[in-house]
Amino acid sequence: MADAWIYSAEPARGARMAAQVAELGFSPRLVEANGDLRPSESDGVAGRPPDLAVVIGDEALCERLRDDVAFADVPIVLSILPEDLGERVPVGEELLIPPFTAAELEARIVRARHQLGGGEEARCVEAGGMRVDLVTYQVTVGGEPVDFAFKEYELLRFLVTHPGRVFSREALLNRVWGYDYYGGARTVDVHVRRLRAKLGSEHAGRIRTVRGVGYRFDL
């Protein structure tokens, strides 16, 4: 599992962030910001750099990470409260400004990875004749482009990148919308219906309704 190290002077915010990156499949680890940038306990994890570093509120720490060759290939996301954004907006890092959705956090991580030139890994999901390019946001069915509104795309992206898993409507609402939208959890149903219509009969069935539970994407 991918490791995420979280640097925070405030334990509560650090813990919240840990839960959020864990949701995205990372194994989170809180790191003391005043140490040598590595977790204090040496249980093997510390032996190699993490797959992601999230720094909460401390721009100077980002610079220290940047200067450390061991972290050269580590994507860094800086989370900064809107009120802490001073005259000078930090430009070196991928910025995350609370409140944010899980989808946004995920997007920031992808972008942070891209800034390192590490975007060559498979950023594309294919299922039959359907192709979702996660970098260009372009979806094609049988080679023909299909256009989506942002939330439709976000829902599709989430489903295709987590195939075979059943998600409740509430979980999908939280992941993609991040807050209770005007339509409540029914918004998810509405968007699933739109996705199915746009994907066409051949692929509509890949988004399976799991009765009484939620939805699942089948590759």
Add this chain to the structure above:
Amino acid sequence: MRAETDYVMRVVEEREVRFVRLWFVDVVGSLKSLSVPVSELEPALVEGVGLDGSAIEARTRGRERDVYAWPDPGSFQILPWTKPRVARMCCDLRTPAGEPFAGDSRQALRGVLDQAADLGLTLQVGCEIEFFLFANDGDGNGPPAPLDNGSYFDLTVQDVVSDFDRRAIEHLEQMGIPVTASHHEVAPSQHEIHLKHTDPLSMADAITTFRIVVKEVARDLGLFATFMPKPLDGLSGSGMHLHLSLYEGEENLFFDTEGDSPGGRGRPFLAGLLAHAAETAAVSNQWVNSYKRIAAAIEAPTHVNWSRNGANALVRLPSGRPGQQDSARLELRSPDAAANPYLLFALVLGAGLRGIERGYELGAEAGAEGSGEAALPGDLGEATALFDASELARETLGDRLCDWFAANKRAEWDAYRATVTDFDRDRYLRWL
């Protein structure tokens, strides 16, 4: 840059979109559009686009006001019939200081949706929209030619109609508006399309989009489409029946758990809808012509009542599938598709919420003893006077929108009253 904005910019680039149309509506719901070349899109997303606010007052334009259209990046859609590609974004209107603009219908609806959300309630709306398709021939004067006059190209009516359906549905689905269509039996050229239920803001955007898609597709086929509520004498008019479901969390409040309490826990909402139907008629039926559909009473309600079976009731409670919560709903049958959907939904929701907040009692079902049915306004003049005096409308929409709307409608009514019509001439010219 926020993720949504990022998405829009990338799609514009990948799909070679040339222009983005920024959509908003004026006080009567007519679509207004500003075209922005993609080179100007990024600043438009960050700073909005300035426009002359008096355009939003519709025909009673007054003083100029600075207003900014702020595109809602979530509404970005490529218009499927355009080549080279053009996209649209629905806009909120703000003042130069970035505050919501008091004359913006979309913001008014957002305000009521926020109130509902504060009460833990969400409304889902489905629509049945009727309209007429006419052959685009003649000089535009005189009655329009229905499609079944046998002279239309060398295609049969059925060919044209199925072609229309296929294209319209394809475009609407591509724009994220799921639909089902049915050719209407009642009047020869009349059509009905159902928009599947969604939240009120998405539905209002969808109706606005729907009207332009239907007109575009009709034009492509050499036809024209009209949402005029009553285009032909003696035949049914075009309505827009709303199917409403009200949820508290997962619970549909209109679901009758006991089986003997129509409307379920949502009865006060229904009572509110009925209690304020007359004063909100100017919005649900906003044109002089709207009242000709109602006066003809062909499948259109004339009185404030509710019923489980009666075809002509203002609100019908369709018998949902037993035990199926999601199918429980109210059908509001007075509105027509030429309404401003943002104001309409704001008032529908506002009236229902007031019923809940003040614990309105639901009267007896139509036909039953003591149902005490009041008549809906008989014309735009009466409706406008009731609207102008409506405390609910002022509280829900704000004074700015109410004043503009009422001024607009009074002007329309006055113009109508001063017009000598075909009716006058046919009846009186030789006789008197």
